[in-house]
Amino acid sequence: xxxxxxxxxxxxxxxxxxxxxxxxxxxxGKVHAIMGPNGSGKSTLSYVLSGREGxxxxxxxxxxxxxxxxxxxxEERAALGIFLAFxxxxxxxxxxxxxxxxxxxxxxxxxxxxDEMSAADFLKLIRARAKDLKIDADMLKRPVNVGFSGGEKxxxxxxxxxxxxxxxxxxxxxxxGLDVDAMKLVADGVNAxxxxxxxxxxxxxxQRLLDHIVPxxxxxxxxxxxxxxxxxxxxxxxEKNGYADIMAEVA
Amino acid sequence: MPAxxxxxxAQLKRxxxxxxxxxxxxxxxAGWAAEAxxxxxxxxRDLGLPxxxxxxxxxxxxxxxxxxxxPRAALFEAGEPHLFHDRDRLHLVFRDGxxxxxxxxxxxxxxxxxxxxxxxxxxDIHWTRDLYGVLEEAGQSPVPRPLxxxxxxxxxxxxxIRVTGTPAKPVCLTYLHADEFSxxxxxxxxxxxxxxxxxxxxxxxxxARINQVMEVDxxxxxxxxxxxxxxxxxxxxxxxxxxxxxxxxxxxKSFTMTVNGVMTRNECVVTLTGDDAVAHLAGVCVGDGTxxxxxxxxxxxxxxxxxxxxxxxxxxxxxxxTGVFQGKILVKDGAQKTDxxxxxxxxxxxxxxxxxxxxxxxxxxxxxxxxxxxxSGAIDETALFYLRSRGVPEAEATDLLVLAFLAEALQEIExxxxxxxxxxxxxxxxxxxxx
Numbered sequence: 001x002x003x004x005x006x007x008x009x010x011x012x013x014x015x016x017x018x019x020x021x022x023x024x025x026x027x028x029g030k031v032h033a034i035m036g037p038n039g040s041g042k043s044t045l046s047y048v049l050s051g052r053e054g055x056x057x058x059x060x061x062x063x064x065x066x067x068x069x070x071x072x073x074x075e076e077r078a079a080l081g082i083f084l085a086f087x088x089x090x091x092x093x094x095x096x097x098x099x100x101x102x103x104x105x106x107x108x109x110x111x112x113x114x115d116e117m118s119a120a121d122f123l124k125l126i127r128a129r130a131k132d133l134k135i136d137a138d139m140l141k142r143p144v145n146v147g148f149s150g151g152e153k154x155x156x157x158x159x160x161x162x163x164x165x166x167x168x169x170x171x172x173x174x175x176x177g178l179d180v181d182a183m184k185l186v187a188d189g190v191n192a193x194x195x196x197x198x199x200x201x202x203x204x205x206x207q208r209l210l211d212h213i214v215p216x217x218x219x220x221x222x223x224x225x226x227x228x229x230x231x232x233x234x235x236x237x238x239e240k241n242g243y244a245d246i247m248a249e250v251a
Numbered sequence: 252m253p254a255x256x257x258x259x260x261a262q263l264k265r266x267x268x269x270x271x272x273x274x275x276x277x278x279x280x281a282g283w284a285a286e287a288x289x290x291x292x293x294x295x296r297d298l299g300l301p302x303x304x305x306x307x308x309x310x311x312x313x314x315x316x317x318x319x320x321x322p323r324a325a326l327f328e329a330g331e332p333h334l335f336h337d338r339d340r341l342h343l344v345f346r347d348g349x350x351x352x353x354x355x356x357x358x359x360x361x362x363x364x365x366x367x368x369x370x371x372x373x374x375d376i377h378w379t380r381d382l383y384g385v386l387e388e389a390g391q392s393p394v395p396r397p398l399x400x401x402x403x404x405x406x407x408x409x410x411x412i413r414v415t416g417t418p419a420k421p422v423c424l425t426y427l428h429a430d431e432f433s434x435x436x437x438x439x440x441x442x443x444x445x446x447x448x449x450x451x452x453x454x455x456x457x458x459a460r461i462n463q464v465m466e467v468d469x470x471x472x473x474x475x476x477x478x479x480x481x482x483x484x485x486x487x488x489x490x491x492x493x494x495x496x497x498x499x500x501x502x503x504k505s506f507t508m509t510v511n512g513v514m515t516r517n518e519c520v521v522t523l524t525g526d527d528a529v530a531h532l533a534g535v536c537v538g539d540g541t542x543x544x545x546x547x548x549x550x551x552x553x554x555x556x557x558x559x560x561x562x563x564x565x566x567x568x569x570x571x572x573t574g575v576f577q578g579k580i581l582v583k584d585g586a587q588k589t590d591x592x593x594x595x596x597x598x599x600x601x602x603x604x605x606x607x608x609x610x611x612x613x614x615x616x617x618x619x620x621x622x623x624x625x626x627s628g629a630i631d632e633t634a635l636f637y638l639r640s641r642g643v644p645e646a647e648a649t650d651l652l653v654l655a656f657l658a659e660a661l662q663e664i665e666x667x668x669x670x671x672x673x674x675x676x677x678x679x680x681x682x683x684x685x686x
């Protein structure tokens with residue numbers, strides 16, 4: 001589904017290479033996890049996939065179901081089915097959460113040539129999805145992420161994912177800043193979305209999220225490259241021995 | 252400034268002023284009205300019409316507002332009805348600054364007395380006498396507002412409204428612009444009696460050039476809600492002066508939306524004279540192009556205890572547009588427990604647009620809470636990316652952020668339904684402009 005080949009990326013502002021040849025294939029229906037020490041390029045990968053400015057792709061390709069992702073604007077990527085759950089969800093004062101979700105959903109439907117969803121149908125949809133994530137009416141009414149706790153922000157990301165129903169979900173450090181209960185709620189939300197035809201790329205520094213969202217494949221990224229791939233047991237190994245052993249092994 | 256230069260400037264101002272006054276004759280009126288007009292003309296001579304060297308005209312060129320002839324302003328076909336058109340209201344229509352009675356509702360509404368300015372000024376004994384030109388004159392110090400004095404002297408039409416109860420619907424004034432060279436001069440006087448309450452709506456350009464003064468006297472516990480949308484005609488010019496005096500426990504809320512127009516100067520002078528009075532002054536401005544110039548000049552005086560004032564002005568500027576905000580809070584000795592707030596912000600959508608802000612605080616009481624802030628910034632790129640990453644196209648995402656930026660000012664409108672109507676219009680305009 002998602003094919004990343006030989007991806008090289010540097011920062012636009014400074015001459016600093018971050019990704020140095022990433023190869024990765026996420027199959028539909030699978031959950032891939034990327035682990036790695038700070039500064040290894042994990043978050044950069046998520047930003048480049050979603051089209052954030054400030055990065056320059058110097059080599060390589062990214063395709064989603066055969067479409068050239070790198071040629072598209074962020075909104076086109078979203079319509080194609082790429083969704084990034086942000087590590088730091090953005091606060092937007094003055095824009096109501098509901099308005100935001102409805103605008104996003106209808107923009108994507110429009111881009112796909114579908115009719116806009118009626119206000120009544122949207123309300124039904126959002127109520128059902130919000131309930132599963134224990135998001136109350138007040139959180140839906142408030143401006144996007146403004147005054148939300150860390151846990152609320154992350155749940156709000158998963159709510160967006162549940163409403164927009166993307167094909168390829170990228171979760172960037174979704175566990176950061178969450179206590180155990182909040183993490184479980186978020187993991188449940190993600191697990192509910194696991195199904196045939198949807199791929200996941202879960203980026204995390206720690207193994208604990210992967211206890212709740214059990215991956216099919218685990219990749220270790222070090223210094224802009226994937227240095228090792230394996231099953232869920234690889235995450236356990238990192239938890240036990242840290243990254244040092246793996247880095248020594250591949251050096 | 253050296254004495255010779257100062258004398259030269261004074262002479263220049265005298266010449267400009269006399270050039271403007273030369274072609275004008277004072278309208279007829281009752282003895283007191285004729286006196287008020289003559290006194291106002293003397294004030295104009297005394298103050299001199301605005302000059303770019305004047306302290307409060309440094310950011311706004313006064314020439315086209317001062318010159319004898321109104322510059323041509325092409326008519327604008329909006330392609331949609333004026334704001335507030337489907338609202339239950341008492342509707343009065345002005346065309347190029349003159350009341351069009353045939354297009355207006357009868358001047359009758361329970362809870363108010365309403366009359367044309369000319370008729371009030373022709374009456375020997377009239378309540379307007381205590382207010383006409385009186386609040387304007389009081390508002391001339393410490394900052395001169397000569398164009399408002401000019402208006403008092405020569406105003407050709409307007410309404411005098413006495414609010415005695417709580418009318419069931421708002422009064423809505425629609426200002427049409429039908430003549431490319433029209434030069435309107437409107438003067439309204441509003442007196443809100445104790446415990447009375449009214450909503451006044453204004454919409455439309457008014458004329459190629461309009462000079463509009465509104466004198467507002469809100470008695471104890473009275474409430475006046477004022478919402479104004481200045482017309483979208485691209486080439487229209489406007490200078491407005493609002494002079495309000497607030498009694499104790501009274502409320503005056505005034506909101507202005509400016510979209511388009513080549514020159515707009517809105518002056519608002521409010522004095523809180525009774526304890527526990529509340530004044531909320533707010534405005535949004537959406538400007539596009541190098542010809543666009545909009546200026547909010549506000550002066551709030553706290554002259555009683557425990558009063559609250561808010562100034563919330565937001566401007567979105569692009570393609571070289573210019574916005575100006577000059578806002579002052581003066582807290583007089585004895586105006587303890589004053590709660591004063593002032594914020595002016597601009598969202599600059601490109602490097603060519605500019606925002607000039609001059610926030611001022613002058614406080615003589617020692618137990619007050621006053622805050623003020625002014626910012627100028629671009630679209631938040633992080634928020635823009637967040638919206639786009641969810642599938643919202645860039646133009647639509649920008650509009651959403653623009654409306655979000657304006658929201659704080661729009662929230663100052665008392666009636667949520669009216670606020671929503673204005674947001675919907677703004678949203679429609681932004682959408683179409685992008686298309």
